[in-house]
Amino acid sequence: MKNLPLHWKIIIGLVLGIIWAFAASALGWNQFTRDWIDPFGVIFIRILKFIAVPLVLFSIISGISGLKDISKLGRLGAKTLGIYLVTTIAAVGVGLLLVNLIKPGALVDEDSRIKNRLAYEAWADETEGVEILDGKYLSGDEAYAEFMDDARIAAASGADVAEAKMQAAAKAKEQGPLSFLVEMVPENIVFSISNNALMLQVIFFAIFFGVSLAAVPDEKVKSVKKFIDGTNEVFLKMVDVVMQAAPFFVFALMAGVLANMADTPGEVFEIFIGLGSYSIVLTIGLAFMIFVFYPLILISVVKEMSYKEFFKRISPAQFLAFSTSSSAATLPVTMECVEQNIGVSRNITGFVLPIGATVNMDGTSLYQAVAVIFLAQLHMVDLSLGQQLTIVLTATLASIGSAAVPSAGLVMLIIVLQSVGLNPLWIAIIFPVDRILDMIRTVVNVTGDATVSTVIAKSEGELNYQP
Numbered sequence: 001m002k003n004l005p006l007h008w009k010i011i012i013g014l015v016l017g018i019i020w021a022f023a024a025s026a027l028g029w030n031q032f033t034r035d036w037i038d039p040f041g042v043i044f045i046r047i048l049k050f051i052a053v054p055l056v057l058f059s060i061i062s063g064i065s066g067l068k069d070i071s072k073l074g075r076l077g078a079k080t081l082g083i084y085l086v087t088t089i090a091a092v093g094v095g096l097l098l099v100n101l102i103k104p105g106a107l108v109d110e111d112s113r114i115k116n117r118l119a120y121e122a123w124a125d126e127t128e129g130v131e132i133l134d135g136k137y138l139s140g141d142e143a144y145a146e147f148m149d150d151a152r153i154a155a156a157s158g159a160d161v162a163e164a165k166m167q168a169a170a171k172a173k174e175q176g177p178l179s180f181l182v183e184m185v186p187e188n189i190v191f192s193i194s195n196n197a198l199m200l201q202v203i204f205f206a207i208f209f210g211v212s213l214a215a216v217p218d219e220k221v222k223s224v225k226k227f228i229d230g231t232n233e234v235f236l237k238m239v240d241v242v243m244q245a246a247p248f249f250v251f252a253l254m255a256g257v258l259a260n261m262a263d264t265p266g267e268v269f270e271i272f273i274g275l276g277s278y279s280i281v282l283t284i285g286l287a288f289m290i291f292v293f294y295p296l297i298l299i300s301v302v303k304e305m306s307y308k309e310f311f312k313r314i315s316p317a318q319f320l321a322f323s324t325s326s327s328a329a330t331l332p333v334t335m336e337c338v339e340q341n342i343g344v345s346r347n348i349t350g351f352v353l354p355i356g357a358t359v360n361m362d363g364t365s366l367y368q369a370v371a372v373i374f375l376a377q378l379h380m381v382d383l384s385l386g387q388q389l390t391i392v393l394t395a396t397l398a399s400i401g402s403a404a405v406p407s408a409g410l411v412m413l414i415i416v417l418q419s420v421g422l423n424p425l426w427i428a429i430i431f432p433v434d435r436i437l438d439m440i441r442t443v444v445n446v447t448g449d450a451t452v453s454t455v456i457a458k459s460e461g462e463l464n465y466q467p
Contacts, residue, residue: 006243010319013247017254022265030259038256044242044249048329051238053193055332056354057206058232063350064210065225073211079459080352083452084360085396087297091289091362091444092392095369098285100388104277105377117380203354232350239332243316246333250323257435278430282370282437286363289444294451301455305342305465313341314450321446325438327357330446338450345462352456356449363441363448368395368416375417375426387420394419 024033064073186192186201193202213221213228242249295307311318317334324330331353339349372391376383383391394416417426457463 006246006316009247010250010316010323013250014254014319014323017251018258020251020255021258024255024259026265033255033259037252038259039252040249041253041256044246044253045324045326045329047242048324048332049326051235051242052328052331053202055232055235055239055335056357057193057202058228058235059335059346059350060203060206060354061210061213062225062228062232063347064207065213065221065228073207076348076351076456076460079456080355080452081359083455084356084448087293087362087448087452088360088365088396089392090293091285091366092369092395094288094293095282095285095366096373096388096391098281098288099370099373099377102277102281103377104281105374105379107277114380203358206354235332236336239336243333243336246316246320250320253323278370278374279437281374282367283440285366285370286437286440286444289362289366290447294447297455298451302458302463302465304467305454309467310342310451310454313337314447317446317450318443321442322439325435325442327361327442327445327449330442331357334446334450338453342450342454343464343466344453344457345464348453348457348460348462352453353449356452357445360448360452361445363444365395366444367437367441368413371413371430372416372420372422375430376420376422379422379426381422383420390419391416 020033020037024030184201184204186198186205189201189205192198192205213224218225295310298305298307298310314334314337317330317337320333321327321330334357335349335353338344338353339346369391372395373383373388417423454463
């Protein structure tokens with residue numbers, strides 16, 4: 001066990017966590033799991049998050065200040081954003097292709113779909129949308145509520161969560177077209193560093209500081225560079241120390257997540273099989289990105305590396321991404337895997353990966369495309385080619401704005417639904433399986449970040465891969 005590779009230890013912890021969840025729910029130990037095991041998973045996430053922001057800050061500053069040619073920064077930035085944009089659009093395209101070919105929403109019982117259609121028409125006739133009072137649907141939407149019951153969704157709690165998500169989405173939608181540029185610039189860098197949701201502001205500050213540091217003569221800023229490089233090394237060491245205990249933390253995380261979602265073995269099982277057709281189509285699309293799309297990009301540029309070897313070397317980050325459902329929390333481990341296992345230079349990892357964890361959400365964008373079309377099919381709504389192209393654009397931009405935290409894509413999904421005139425409250429239908437699928441799409445996000453950083457490193461001559 002001592003000589004077992006870290007990724008195998010993490011897998012064992014993951015599997016044991018799932019087994020424990022089934023056993024605990026059968027034996028009535030869920031409360032014990034919540035009280036005595038789940039907190040260690042929470043601690044793990046908190047440790048990774050408090051490491052992530054300063055690691056991003058010092059990694060970017062260290063990487064940029066070490067560049068001898070500042071013009072290289074512009075080229076690096078253009079490559080990074082360009083490739084990330086291409087992979088995101090490709091992910092949305094894959095999602096739309098699969099969901100239109102398989103039509104998972106059409107596989108649901110026709111009577112239920114007719115009821116859903118009637119409920120949709122009732123909603124569409126009202127300018128204010130569906131009203132909710134005391135957790136009950138009004139305005140002739142009983143059929144919709146009945147379907148939600150059939151789908152084993154608690155209508156009241158689902159409505160409450162959906163309403164909260166809608167308010168967050170409305171706030172995002174009301175902002176102007178250049179609001180994302182405004183949001184990139186921090187008002188107070190100390191406040192931005194203290195908030196994981198403001199990672200983009202930290203990146204902006206780090207790039208600005210790094211460029212300015214590189215422009216000042218070395219003799220004047222030598223001590224500043226030594227401090228930054230030394231601090232960066234300390235945070236990397238912290239990641240290394242935490243990862244030694246990762247298998248136990250992953251066990252606690254998985255056991256806690258499932259214990260909080262279900263109280264009986266049947267409910268745990270339903271989490272994995274509920275909304276089957278939608279889950280299968282989305283999983284196929286996400287698997288295509290991981291096992292076909294990214295490998296094709298990788299082996300076309302980095303010919304000396306097999307994709308099997310690539311996955312083996314980034315697998316600790318992938319399994320951690322699956323456990324945490326957070327690209328931001330996984331970022332420190334992703335950086336360590338890409339730099340130490342693959343051989344990408346610190347200049348590249350310190351610049352490309354933090355940006356990727358913030359703006360490159362391929363799994364999220366694919367999920368949004370599949371979810372919107374699935375929900376439309378479920379309610380017998382045919383979306384035109386123009387509306388589907390709108391989904392491509394909106395899902396791409398929405399995924400860029402998604403925070404790198406669990407289930408942030410649900411808020412962005414509301415904006416995508418509204419962009420094609422669909423009821424945003426429909427997100428409540430996919431709540432039961434969203435957490436599990438969120439784990440898989442986070443793996444896609446992290447794998448995409450690692451692939452792009454490796455490709456860029458190869459193109460810049462900064463890949464030191466050792467077979």
